[in-house]
Amino acid sequence: MLDNGALVVDSVSHCFNHAEENLKHPHAQRWNDETFELGEQLQPEKYVHPKEVFHRDHSVEELERLLFLESQVDYTNYHSLPLDDYFHDGLVSREKGFELRDRNPNRVSMYVDINPLDDDAVEQVEYYVKEKNVEGIKLYPARYQNGQDLSLQLNEDAVRPVLEKCADLDVTSVGIHKFIPFATAPVKYFRMSDVEDAANAFPELNFEVIHAGFSFLEETVFAMASHENVYANLENTIHMACSRPRKFARSLGEMLYWAGPDRIVFSGGATALHPQAAIESFWDFEIPEDMRAGNDYPQVTDEIKEKVLGKNAFRLLGKDPEKVRKDIKGDKWEQKRQERRETGDFPAEPWSTYDTPA
Known part of the structure; x- marks a missing residue:
């Protein structure tokens, strides 16, 4: 919860398994290493x-405390x-x-x-x-089988039945990983043309493009401008507010200019990244004046920030934020937070609530 009482929704969290015994593919260790290095590049050192x-x-216990x-x-x-072609449990x-x-x-x-x-x-x-009541599904644009990288674009025959x-079934949203290539998969698999095809073919579905704005920015904003069912999920991208603020300003500014503030959602990327640095940096973020003046970018108001940090995600998920507020009031996490507020220890220091490694 922000200091003004607005609720924060992390639109992508994961409980990763980076353990050596989970590696299945020769490039899996490379994937783990690249993920760690990306966190080093995007986040403040602490x-x-x-x-x-x-x-x-x-x-799971570590993720929820995080x-x-x-x-x-x-x-x-x-x-x-x-990703069970790379990791035994899919990562x-x-x-x-x-x-x-x-x-x-x-x-x-x-x-799922x-x-x-x-x-x-x-x-x-x-x-x-039907049986597990998930709100959406998660897809990847490439697989690795029989020694080859395989394309799984949204407009291909293998994906259409899904x-x-x-x-x-009136699924809320289809999340599709884009923009950040992995291992040896070709960069072309991570571009946006298939998203536009799918958005046209399935106007009743929302397509949540994960890591939006990290690369292929023009393709992204034009797809959002042309298709009201394309959302930008800022997993990893929003951490550039900490580390590469002018690049983030351009990504966010172009999205706001072409598509407005209502289809952009915050993601912290736990457990690969820590969400708090991104929350704080985004709440304090302003597009530099020279970039605003030269590109007609709007000012990033508190209202826009509240939409990105929570309101847009609640709408996408079909959740009433006031009902969520009521349901979590006084729960164990709110009680633990209040105890920490009284001692000046909320939010807790990064990784301080994690179990001590054996």
Whole structure:
């Protein structure tokens, strides 16, 4: 919760498993290393994991303490990841997400990973939507099988049945990883043209583009301007408010100029990144005057910041923020927060609530 009482929604949290025994593919260690290095580049030094904390199997208990004690996040949307071609458990398991939601039903939503190449992918969508009440699904634009990187664009035949089932079931949103290539997958898989095709073909679905604005900015803002069902999810991107403020100013400014403030959502990227630095930096963020004057970017008002940090995500998830506020009032996390406020220890220091590595 912000100091003015506005609720904060972290639109992507993960419970990563970076442990050595989880590595499956020869490039999996490279993926882990690149993720750690990205955190070093994007965050203030005190928010960077100690390496012994990062390279391990993160627990649900650690994630919830990270979100609700070490940051101002009030509500989160957990994304499991379908990367079992690289990691034995997919890197971010479904099971941890359901455990997190079961432990915190008033504070957690979930997008479940789907691999369209699975023979039962369509059946999985139906099961997880109907039986497990997930709000959305999470897709990746590439896979690795039989020694080759494979394209899984939203406009390809393998993916269409999954999107059709999502549309039939009134799924809230389809989250698609874009903009940040991984391992050896070609950069072209991470561009935006397939998102526009899918947005046209399935106007009843929302497409939440993860890491929006990190790269391919012009493609992103034109897609958002042309399609009201395309959302920008700022996972990783928003951390540039800490480390590369002028690049972030351009990304945010172009989104606001072309598409307005109502389809941009905050994501902290836990447990790979720490959400609090991004929350604080974004709340204090202003687009430099020379960039505003030269590009007609709007001023980033407190109203816009509240939309990005929470209101837009609640609307996308179909949640009433006032009901969420009522439901979490006085719960265990609010009680723990109040205890820490009284001792001046909220938010807690980064990674201080984590279990001590063995």
